[in-house]
Amino acid sequence: MENSLATLQKVFEALGQEIRLRLFLILCTNSFCVCELEELFHVSQPAISRHLNILKEAGLVTDTRKGQWVFYRANPEELKTLLAGFAEGWREPLRAFGEMEEFGEKIQALAQNPKIPCALERER
Amino acid sequence: MENSLATLQKVFEALGQEIRLRLFLILCTNSFCVCELEELFHVSQPAISRHLNILKEAGLVTDTRKGQWVFYRANPEELKTLLAGFAEGWREPLRAFGEMEEFGEKIQALAQNPKIPCALERER
DNA sequence: TAATCATATAAGGATATCATTATATGTCTA
DNA sequence: TAGACATATAATGATATCCTTATATGATTA
Numbered sequence: 410m411e412n413s414l415a416t417l418q419k420v421f422e423a424l425g426q427e428i429r430l431r432l433f434l435i436l437c438t439n440s441f442c443v444c445e446l447e448e449l450f451h452v453s454q455p456a457i458s459r460h461l462n463i464l465k466e467a468g469l470v471t472d473t474r475k476g477q478w479v480f481y482r483a484n485p486e487e488l489k490t491l492l493a494g495f496a497e498g499w500r501e502p503l504r505a506f507g508e509m510e511e512f513g514e515k516i517q518a519l520a521q522n523p524k525i526p527c528a529l530e531r532e533r
Numbered sequence: 534m535e536n537s538l539a540t541l542q543k544v545f546e547a548l549g550q551e552i553r554l555r556l557f558l559i560l561c562t563n564s565f566c567v568c569e570l571e572e573l574f575h576v577s578q579p580a581i582s583r584h585l586n587i588l589k590e591a592g593l594v595t596d597t598r599k600g601q602w603v604f605y606r607a608n609p610e611e612l613k614t615l616l617a618g619f620a621e622g623w624r625e626p627l628r629a630f631g632e633m634e635e636f637g638e639k640i641q642a643l644a645q646n647p648k649i650p651c652a653l654e655r656e657r
Numbered sequence: 658t659a660a661t662c663a664t665a666t667a668a669g670g671a672t673a674t675c676a677t678t679a680t681a682t683g684t685c686t687a
Numbered sequence: 688t689a690g691a692c693a694t695a696t697a698a699t700g701a702t703a704t705c706c707t708t709a710t711a712t713g714a715t716t717a
Contacts, residue, residue, distance in 0.1 A: 414558075418551050425546030426675090430538060434626035434633055438640075442651045443694060449639050456676055458695055477684055477693045478651040485623050492616050499609050502558035509558055515573050516562075527566045527602040527663085550705090567664060577707060582665055584705095601663045601714055651693085 412494040414508040416468070420491060423467035428452070429460050436470055436483035443479055536618040538632040540592070544615060547591035552576070553584050560594050560607035567603055 424430050428450060435441065435449065446457045461481055464470045469488060472481045498505030503513050520528055548554050552574060559565065559573065567585070571578045585605055588594045593612060596605045622629030627637050643649055 414551065414554060418549060418554050421545045421554065422549030425542060425549035427538070427542050430542050430545065431633065431636075434538075434623055434630065435636060437623045437626055440655055442655075444649055444651060444692095445643055448643060448646065448649060449636060453677060454694070455678085455696080459675085462695085473656075474684085474694095475651075475654045475656075477691095478654055479694060480655060483623070485620075489620055492620065496609075496613055496616065499558055499561045499607070502561055506558065509555065512555075512559060512573060519569055519572060522572065525568055525572060527568060527599075530599045530602055531564055531566075531604060532599075568662095578664070579666080579708085580706060586665085598664095598714085601661095603664060 412491060412498070414506045417491065417495055419467045420469065420488065423463050423469055426460075429464055432457075432460055433464060433469055433483055436464075436481055437485055440473075440480040440482035442475075443481070446481070536615060536622075538630045541615065541619055543591045544593065544612065547587050547593055550584075553588055556581075556584055557588060557593055557607055560588075560605055561609055564597075564604040564606035566599075567605070570605070 424433060432446065432450070435446070441449075443454060443457055443461070446461070447454050450457065461470065461472070465472060465481075468484065468491075470481050470483050472479050474480075502509045504510075519525055548557060556570065556574070559570070565573075567578060567581055570581045570585070574581065585594065585596070589596060589605075592608065592615075594605050594607050596603050598604075626633045628634075644652055
């Protein structure tokens with residue numbers, strides 16, 4: 410799991426819906442197959458599969474087939490690492506995240522922009 | 534900011550869209566007024582205001598009016614606390630989060646459910 | 658207090674997301 | 688290898704989100 414903004418965004422988006430947040434937490438307690446999760450959450454099997462795939466794409470869960478069944482489990486250690494990188498990154502975002510680099514000169518340019526006089530009022 | 538699933542879900546949802554994730558990170562570097570952010574992100578002023586409000590509702594940023602301008606800044610310390618609580622909570626989610634409690638007996642019931650024989654295959 | 662500027666809210670249309678039903682794929686067993 | 692079962696993908700309709708334009712609110716200043 411690469412520590413880029415795109416990765417973080419995917420993770421947050423995945424956990425940003427209640428059912429997926431609860432799925433993730435359930436899968437932190439143990440592994441479960443799709444039919445069990447269907448039973449626990451009272452939504453259709455395709456809906457469960459779809460949510461699991463979103464969590465998987467975000468690197469939050471892994472799956473293993475056992476015969477007919479596919480068991481999912483959470484991958485919290487990787488999330489922990491990612492969140493630690495996020496917390497580290499927000500201390501100096503323009504350096505930490507490639508996607509933020511461009512803002513450096515844009516922010517410089519603000520000070521010269523006559524349409525934006527409010528910089529004088531800023532408290533740092 | 535209360536450490537409930539609902540709070541976490543709101544935070545993740547807020548950070549789950551790229552523009553808001555980048556807004557949050559920019560606001561970690563300094564405070565900015567709406568018109569500056571409009572310039573930095575090249576989206577309309579109402580769109581910026583709306584995204585800022587979502588971040589604010591999630592407890593991720595605060596705002597202060599200075600004359601005509603409203604300056605926003607990030608609140609990363611609170612987020613750090615929240616994420617620490619999340620990482621702590623996922624170790625024992627059914628106890629840590631009130632919204633997860635109900636799953637305790639539901640999981641027990643799975644073992645007795647004849648429609649779900651896969652439990653035997655589970656690796657713990 | 659009227660005009661101006663910054664920000665917030667409302668309205669409306671375009672797009673994305675979600676849930677369900679239907680179907681395809683993959684695995685096991687008789 | 689045919690039938691049954693578990694899961695994944697496709698198709699479709701309902702809902703939610705996001706953007707922009709238009710308008711309202713709040714604050715400053717002439």
